[in-house]
Amino acid sequence: MADNLQASQMGPVDVAVIAFEKGEFNGDVAPALAELERTGTVRIIDATFVQKSASGTTQTIELADNALSDAFDQVTGSQFDLLSDSDLAEIAGALRPEQSALVLVWENSWASRFARAVRASHGRVAYMERIPHETVERAIAALSGSETASPSMGGPR
Numbered sequence: 001m002a003d004n005l006q007a008s009q010m011g012p013v014d015v016a017v018i019a020f021e022k023g024e025f026n027g028d029v030a031p032a033l034a035e036l037e038r039t040g041t042v043r044i045i046d047a048t049f050v051q052k053s054a055s056g057t058t059q060t061i062e063l064a065d066n067a068l069s070d071a072f073d074q075v076t077g078s079q080f081d082l083l084s085d086s087d088l089a090e091i092a093g094a095l096r097p098e099q100s101a102l103v104l105v106w107e108n109s110w111a112s113r114f115a116r117a118v119r120a121s122h123g124r125v126a127y128m129e130r131i132p133h134e135t136v137e138r139a140i141a142a143l144s145g146s147e148t149a150s151p152s153m154g155g156p157r
Contacts, residue, residue, distance in 0.1 A: 005045075005080060008119065011112035013045065015083075017091055018102045025049065025100045033104075046082045046105040050092035058092035060085070 018029070036042045049061045082105050091103055118124070 009112065009116065011108040011110065011115045012125075013105060013107050016104045016106075018104065019095065020100045020102070022098050025102065029102065036106075041108075041110050042106040043109045044104065044106050045080050046103075048083060048088055048103045049100065050088055050095065050103060051100040052092055052095040052097055054097050056097055058089065058095070060088045060092060 033044065037044055050058065051061070052058045083103060088103065091101065095101060
């Protein structure tokens, strides 16, 4: 099945663990994820659901085999199992009791052409960091506050 994965042709690949409090995962994210895949923004490579019970026991559930499979039919069709059982057990173990998570591996398809150009130029990503949403919120709030601050802060004169 990994025949369709050609590392030299791929864009950057991300792994995301999206935690849900109290195990309340209902599949409402599936349509948004399917839209990202349908528009070519991402290609879902692997998607798995993990849970930790109140007693601390963990389980891993392949979305294609779960009651939520109908919601995820559009995004689980061409998956490759890149996450190992030990990867998933480690992720599930890190959850708090009564918490669940959707573990996603996706290719950033939107960037594949750029990534190929970088590799062809013998370049490489030397550093990259995802800025947490909370940090972005704080920065925007600080900007909003500084616009009405003193002229020395770059505000209106």
